[in-house]
Amino acid sequence: MTTQTIPGYTYGHPDVARSPVSMEEFERLKQTVLFTEEDVHYLRMAGDVLADQIEDVLDLWYGFVGSHPHLLYYFQGPDGQPIPSYLERVRARFGQWILDTCRRPYDQDWLNYQMEIGLRHHRTKKNQTDGVPAPPHIPLRYLIAFIVPITLTIRDFLARKGHSPETVEKMHQAWFKAVTLQVVLWSYPYARDGDF
Ligand code: HEM
Numbered sequence: 001m002t003t004q005t006i007p008g009y010t011y012g013h014p015d016v017a018r019s020p021v022s023m024e025e026f027e028r029l030k031q032t033v034l035f036t037e038e039d040v041h042y043l044r045m046a047g048d049v050l051a052d053q054i055e056d057v058l059d060l061w062y063g064f065v066g067s068h069p070h071l072l073y074y075f076q077g078p079d080g081q082p083i084p085s086y087l088e089r090v091r092a093r094f095g096q097w098i099l100d101t102c103r104r105p106y107d108q109d110w111l112n113y114q115m116e117i118g119l120r121h122h123r124t125k126k127n128q129t130d131g132v133p134a135p136p137h138i139p140l141r142y143l144i145a146f147i148v149p150i151t152l153t154i155r156d157f158l159a160r161k162g163h164s165p166e167t168v169e170k171m172h173q174a175w176f177k178a179v180t181l182q183v184v185l186w187s188y189p190y191a192r193d194g195d196f
Helices: 023-032 037-066 069-075 084-103 108-121 140-145 147-152 154-161 165-186
Strands: none
Touching: 023 108, 023 165, 037 069, 037 084, 037 147, 037 154, 037 165, 069 084, 084 108, 084 165, 108 165, 140 147, 140 165, 147 154, 147 165, 154 165
């Protein structure tokens, strides 16, 4: 699937609003999670390592969500059953997100789409992209907590292409920083005015 054909994926589209976080604020955030050019380098490497393993990564993460009813809940319809088309459409965007995390420049378009993803987890925009009657809001506590499985489970995949343990460690740390940075940005709509 090319990025143009992923349903609901609007990265770089003119209708994605400008992030309320300035580039200067973002630079300070990067410094706060120790994110440097070296991490950009190792994320690119991670992208090459992960590119042909995306479906396996998604199987694992979806398995994790599917085996925890309190998480699967956010993909369910009013009848209490998961909505297959919702799971499928989000899965395609999630796969693209893995590559975006590793390969996109963290520029204004990237920053703007982080706000969009935050809004899509928050009641402001959840369900709208896919037109589904699922629960309207994902609590912030789960977004933050999810950094742990998303980070710990990626390590085995990073180690599968024969890189040295030191290089795997560098890729893993870069991934951890990139995911944390993003969840911080996604928390924007959850914070009271002026509190972010
Ligand atoms: C959407 C990643 C936490 C449920 C998405 C998307 C990505 C993503 C990449 C698609 C964005 C797009 O539309 O382009 C993540 C990451 C998380 C996280 C990295 C934390 C580290 C959670 C949690 C849940 C969840 C805890 C609860 C089960 C969903 C749902 C959607 C979604 C239901 C679709 C939202 C909509 O209606 O547009 N997530 N997510 N996510 N995620 Fe998450």
